[in-house]
Amino acid sequence: MVLSKQDAQLVAAIQSGLPLVEHPYAEVGQQIGLTESEVIERITEMRESGIIKRLGVVVRHHELGYVANAMVVWDVPTERLNLVGKLLGSQPCVTLCYERPRKLPEWPYNLFSMIHGFSRERVLSRISKMVAELGLEDIDYQVLFSGRRFKQRGARYQ
Amino acid sequence: MMDAIDRNIINSLQGGFPICDSPYRVVAEQLGIEESDLLQRLEKMLELKQLSRFGPMYHAERLGGGLSLCAMKLPENQFERVAELVNAYPEVAHNYAREHQLNMWFVLATETPERIATVLAEIEEETGYHVYNMPKQEEFYVGLRFDL
Numbered sequence: 342m343v344l345s346k347q348d349a350q351l352v353a354a355i356q357s358g359l360p361l362v363e364h365p366y367a368e369v370g371q372q373i374g375l376t377e378s379e380v381i382e383r384i385t386e387m388r389e390s391g392i393i394k395r396l397g398v399v400v401r402h403h404e405l406g407y408v409a410n411a412m413v414v415w416d417v418p419t420e421r422l423n424l425v426g427k428l429l430g431s432q433p434c435v436t437l438c439y440e441r442p443r444k445l446p447e448w449p450y451n452l453f454s455m456i457h458g459f460s461r462e463r464v465l466s467r468i469s470k471m472v473a474e475l476g477l478e479d480i481d482y483q484v485l486f487s488g489r490r491f492k493q494r495g496a497r498y499q
Numbered sequence: 500m501m502d503a504i505d506r507n508i509i510n511s512l513q514g515g516f517p518i519c520d521s522p523y524r525v526v527a528e529q530l531g532i533e534e535s536d537l538l539q540r541l542e543k544m545l546e547l548k549q550l551s552r553f554g555p556m557y558h559a560e561r562l563g564g565g566l567s568l569c570a571m572k573l574p575e576n577q578f579e580r581v582a583e584l585v586n587a588y589p590e591v592a593h594n595y596a597r598e599h600q601l602n603m604w605f606v607l608a609t610e611t612p613e614r615i616a617t618v619l620a621e622i623e624e625e626t627g628y629h630v631y632n633m634p635k636q637e638e639f640y641v642g643l644r645f646d647l
Contacts (some may be wrong), residue, residue: 344563354560358545358554362539364520367630377520383519392561394641398512398541399552405501405509412597412604422637430640440637441568447629448601452639453568485604488596 344392349373350381352392407455407457409464410487414450415441416482422452428475434467450483461486501549504532509550545561565612567634570601571618571626575643578603581626590618 344352348421350373360368366384367377375383389394402410422440429452430438437455458464465484472478501509507530517525527534528609544550549631559566573581578596583633584595609615 346542352555352557356557358552361542361553363534363581365522366518366520366636381518388518390561391558392513393555394558395515395556396518397514397516397556398509398550399554399556400509400513401548401551402609404549409589410595426637426639435640437641438639439635439641440639441633441635443534444631444633446597447572449580449642450542450571477571481557483599485599487604 347373348383348387351375351380353388356383367488375381402457406459409458409461411456411458411461411464412485412487413454413456413468414484414485415454415477415478415482416449416454417452419451421480425475425477425480426452427470430479432475434458434470449481501544504530504536505544505549508537508540509544510611512553512591559608560612563611565607565609565615565634566606567632569605569607569613570631571603571628572601572631573603573628577626577628581628584625585622588618588622 351369354369354373359365362368364377366380370374370377370380384393384396388396389442411478415425415429426438426440429435436457437453439453440451441453443449443451455466456464458467464486468482468484472480472482508526511526511530516522519525519535523537524534524572527537530537534564541550541553570582571585582596582603585591585603588607589608590607592606592608594603596602597604597609607618608618609618615632615634619632
């Protein structure tokens, strides 16, 4: 998909945040020469078409106490991938769940999920509980906790 | 410190934000607080970096860009040097050390899909280490919500 020049300007104008004023969309419009209702219409359209996945707050989970950040990776037989992906994705503690390619021989895992919690202990016990509840005992998995965080910001668009 | 109202605000605004002429007023009414109070609290939480951003989360591929999760297997004594080189790329959105043989994990977000390969080749050339490229193939869930 190629964005119109106008949409590209709008994408860039709001990427670092909406203005904290009573009429934020009017203010954005002023910056790029659109009326408030045009901005509302374009953002609604981009929200509906999925260009904007979500509009709202993005938290810094670490600062909010979610200090244990686990990437849990699973080696799921291809024929079960869809089912297991959806099962894991429907768990309240799972914040992301994607299929990604294996990199054999070093990396046999094809399903990636993120689980955040207040401590490593709690995250690990939640994972074992989930494995038992969902009947995933036969699937090989690994928990990769994060150590240092070097960089965290959203992607940037010109 | 965050109080119950701050937590309500975050829980509610992780789910979405109205697209109308007075969106903050709508949210404030739902939460039973004043609009000015909501604005001040958002400002404060952004200042304290409890919130990373308040705005859109884009779908990189639908914007025409490239997005991938990449990993590297680095000896401990090379880690800092490589981290510095990798983080210098504006296309690297975040980068975490993780406990595994593959010990560096970063997300690459580029303006075009083709540029992923270019940047990865540059990183390999500069660092002397292979980059494992693991773009998303199927998305089962992307909520990224944290209950407070």
